[in-house]
Amino acid sequence: MEEAELVQRLGAYAAARMPQAQDVAVTEIARITGGASRQTYRFTLVWTEGGEARRRGLILRRDPADSLIDTERRVEFEAYRAFHGGEVPVPEMLWLEEGEEALGSPFFVAAEIAGFQAGTGPLWTAPYQESLPALGRRKWTILGQIARADPTALGLVAVLPATRAEDVWLRELDHWEGVLDADETEPLPVIRAAIRWLRANPPPPAQKVAVVHGDYRTGNFLYDTQGGIHGVLDWEMCHLGDPLEDLGWSFNPVWYFGQGKPGGLLPRDEAVAAWEAASGLTAAPDALKWWELFACVKGQAIWVSSARTWLDGANRDPILVYPAWALIDAQDRAALKVMGHL
Amino acid sequence: MTPAVSQVLADLAGRVARNAAPNVPAADRAGELGLSALLLGLAAEMWDGAAEILVQENTDLRALLAAGAKVWGEESRRRWLEALAQGRDESLRLSALQSANGELKVALIALHAELERRDDPAAKALESQVWRALVAASDRRRLSGSPV
Numbered sequence: 001m002e003e004a005e006l007v008q009r010l011g012a013y014a015a016a017r018m019p020q021a022q023d024v025a026v027t028e029i030a031r032i033t034g035g036a037s038r039q040t041y042r043f044t045l046v047w048t049e050g051g052e053a054r055r056r057g058l059i060l061r062r063d064p065a066d067s068l069i070d071t072e073r074r075v076e077f078e079a080y081r082a083f084h085g086g087e088v089p090v091p092e093m094l095w096l097e098e099g100e101e102a103l104g105s106p107f108f109v110a111a112e113i114a115g116f117q118a119g120t121g122p123l124w125t126a127p128y129q130e131s132l133p134a135l136g137r138r139k140w141t142i143l144g145q146i147a148r149a150d151p152t153a154l155g156l157v158a159v160l161p162a163t164r165a166e167d168v169w170l171r172e173l174d175h176w177e178g179v180l181d182a183d184e185t186e187p188l189p190v191i192r193a194a195i196r197w198l199r200a201n202p203p204p205p206a207q208k209v210a211v212v213h214g215d216y217r218t219g220n221f222l223y224d225t226q227g228g229i230h231g232v233l234d235w236e237m238c239h240l241g242d243p244l245e246d247l248g249w250s251f252n253p254v255w256y257f258g259q260g261k262p263g264g265l266l267p268r269d270e271a272v273a274a275w276e277a278a279s280g281l282t283a284a285p286d287a288l289k290w291w292e293l294f295a296c297v298k299g300q301a302i303w304v305s306s307a308r309t310w311l312d313g314a315n316r317d318p319i320l321v322y323p324a325w326a327l328i329d330a331q332d333r334a335a336l337k338v339m340g341h342l
Numbered sequence: 343m344t345p346a347v348s349q350v351l352a353d354l355a356g357r358v359a360r361n362a363a364p365n366v367p368a369a370d371r372a373g374e375l376g377l378s379a380l381l382l383g384l385a386a387e388m389w390d391g392a393a394e395i396l397v398q399e400n401t402d403l404r405a406l407l408a409a410g411a412k413v414w415g416e417e418s419r420r421r422w423l424e425a426l427a428q429g430r431d432e433s434l435r436l437s438a439l440q441s442a443n444g445e446l447k448v449a450l451i452a453l454h455a456e457l458e459r460r461d462d463p464a465a466k467a468l469e470s471q472v473w474r475a476l477v478a479a480s481d482r483r484r485l486s487g488s489p490v
Contacts, residue, residue, distance in 0.1 A: 003367050033373030185344040186440070187447035190476050193454055253490045307344050318357065318377040321350050325343065325384045329483040333490040336480060341473050 003029065006041075006103065010060065013102045014045055014109075017095055021047040021054075032059075033319075039064050042112060057112035059091065063105040064315055074098060075159060077108045079211070079235035082154035087145050091231050113231040116222035120257055123218070123264060127225045134227025136266025137274045139218070142229060143250060144278025147210050147243035156211055160240045166205040168241040173198055173294060179301040183308035185324075190332040191300045194293050194339065203290035206242035207281050214238050216246045217255045218263035247275055247283055248291025252299055253334035254327055289338065296335035303327045343392060346437065347385050354378045387485055395482045396439035397431055402475050403446035404429060409471065410453040413464045419456075423449055 007026045015024035029043035041060040048054070063073060077096040084090050092111040100106065122128050128135075151157050163171055177195055180188070214237025222231040249255075250262060250271070257264035262271050272283045307324035309315050336342035357378055361371045408427035411420045426449050431439055450472065457469040 003370075030369040031367070031373060033369075033376065186444050187451055189447055189451050189454060189472075190480070192451045193458075193476075196455060196458060256489055258487075258489050311345050311349075316353055318350075318354065318374070318381055321345060321381055322377065322384075324345060325381070325388070326485060326487070327489075328344075329480055329485070330488045330490045332476075333480050333484065333488065336477055337490060341477055342480070 007043075009103055010043070011045075013095075013097070014047075018047065021049050023048045057114055058094070059110045059112050060107055061110070062103055062107035064317070073106045073108060073236070075238055076234075076236040078156065078159040079213075079238040080110065082156050082211075083146075083149070083232075086149075088142055088149070089229060089231050090235075091233075113222055116224050116230050118219065118222050118233065120219045120264070123223075124257075124259065128223070131225060131227035132265050133270075135223055135229070136263060136271060138227055138229050139221065139263060139265060140247075140250070140271045140274035141278040142221075142232060143213070143216055143246055144275040144281075146213055146216070146232075146246065147208075147275070147279035147281055149211050151209070151211050151240055154211065156238075157240070160211075160238065163209055163240050165207075165209050165242075168206050168209065168245075169198075169203050169290070169294070172241060172245065173297070176294075176298045176301040179305055180297070183301070183305045185304060185307045185311065188300060188304070188332070190335050191297055194297055194335045197339065198290065198294055198297065201290065203242070203244070203287045204284070206244070208243065209240050210243040212239050212241040212243065212245050214246070214249075216250050217252070218257065218265060219255075242291065243279060243281060244283060244287055244291040245294070247272070248288060248293075249295040249298070251288075251292050252295040253337055254299060254330050293335060293338045296331055296338055299334070300328065300331045303331060343388055343436070343440070346440075347389060347392070348436075350381060351385060354381060384485065391482075392436055393434050393439060396436065396443055397434070398482060399479050400431055400439065400442055400446055402478065403443070403450055406468070406472060406475055407446065407449055407453065409468055410449075410457075413462075413468055414453065414456055419452070423453065 007029055011024055011026040014026065015021065018024060024045065024047040027044045027046055029041055032040040032042055039062045041062070043058055043060060044055055045058050046053070046055045061073075074096065077093055080090045081093045084092050091113050094109045094111065096108045097103070098106045117128070123132070151160070173195070180191065213232070213235060215234050216232070220232070220234040221229045222233065223229050251268065255263055259265075262268050265271075266274075272288075276283055303323040306320045307328075310317075310320040310324070333342055357374055360366070361374050404427045407423040411423035411427060414420050414423060426446055429442065431442060433439070454469070454472050457465045457472065460466075
């Protein structure tokens with residue numbers, strides 16, 4: 001869809017959702033690059049209400065023809081909505097549209113949280129470099145708060161598939177091995193060995209069935225120069241599961257960004273301590289190791305799916321090639337490292 | 343290297359040409375060309391050594407499968423490994439090398455799983471060799487900007 005058509009159709013959609021408003025229009029629309037599973041745009045909505053001119057910065061997240069991660073946009077929308085206004089900072093959700101009539105594919109619109117960084121590029125340079133330890137502590141504290149949250153009280157048990165504490169590992173492993181089986185473009189000896197090890201050495205039951213963000217890592221939150229975090233993003237893989245899954249994913253060595261520590265931010269023991277303090281849970285080393293290796297399997301499944309999506313031709317966005325080329329070997333190396341072979 | 347470098351370069355050529363049009367929104371153009379440049383950089387790094395990496399890896403895999411054929415008692419499996427171990431990379435086209443690499447890795451995965459199941463010293467020694475070969479293969483494929 002051409003940008004002019006998108007502006008016109010989005011404006012018409014917003015006008016229909018705002019019966020109290022007149023002269024509703026979309027301005028200053030710009031694509032935010034980097035998302036491989038959703039097309040993300042920043043725009044300003046302008047309108048007149050009660051004779052007064054108004055404007056608001058908003059975000060549009062629209063499904064592409066074929067995305068990196070197959071997810072329900074309702075899951076993402078409801079996860080944001082559940083946490084909004086609480087201790088876990090997230091943007092406010094406004095509208096969810098699951099049909100294709102309005103913009104050609106499902107989408108949601110959220111309030112923009114402006115003035116902060118999300119990309120990892122600036123992190124290891126001034127003025128951000130000074131506050132990396134504070135940012136790291138904040139990062140794993142928020143992850144602990146997500147783990148501590150009660151999914152029933154948040155209303156998420158109505159949206160997310162139920163699971164049992166003793167089964168979560170198997171459900172997740174089955175799912176991601178299934179993704180590998182379906183999408184693998186070349187045999188993966190390291191990851192297949194990792195899967196055999198995971199099946200032969202199951203983790204203990206989850207301490208609780210918690211909300212799992214599913215992609216909690218440096219790069220998926222909005223941060224400032226003082227070590228503050230103002231919005232946790234990318235909830236599309238949110239599910240109920242073992243809270244150690246998120247901690248293990250955050251420790252995936254591919255998210256060290258060459259800085260030698262988790263997330264490129266904080267020594268591992270300090271990250272675990274911040275998470276344990278905020279969650280009230282324990283990160284038992286053996287259980288955490290299982291989830292770290294699982295993170296390598298899940299990561300590889302996502303990178304492989306990215307290659308498959310591109311090869312199938314429905315979506316030839318170059319961002320789909322990047323993980324396939326840059327991360328598949330890195331993810332193998334991460335798995336070798338977690339298994340003690342590297 | 344999947345998708346194949348040649349396929350990706352062909353796609354990028356079309357993408358760059360489309361972005362040369364004057365009516366492409368600036369943010370879209372910046373995003374597309376930035377990503378394209380990133381991929382071109384990766385392609386440049388991978389391209390020169392790609393055939394050598396695959397030839398070396400295939401040679402190592404054939405040696406492991408030959409060793410595996412000696413310790414795997416089951417007849418059909420032994421013959422399978424022997425046949426693969428006797429193969430040669432006749433063509434140096436990346437597609438041919440990649441195809442052979444895929445076949446060899448399927449067999450390696452089966453051999454690796456068999457070795458894990460067994461406790462005898464010969465199997466355990468070969469399992470250690472498999473791990474060393476997997477690490478070596480990963481070292482060879484490692485890109486300069488690899489996070490791990």
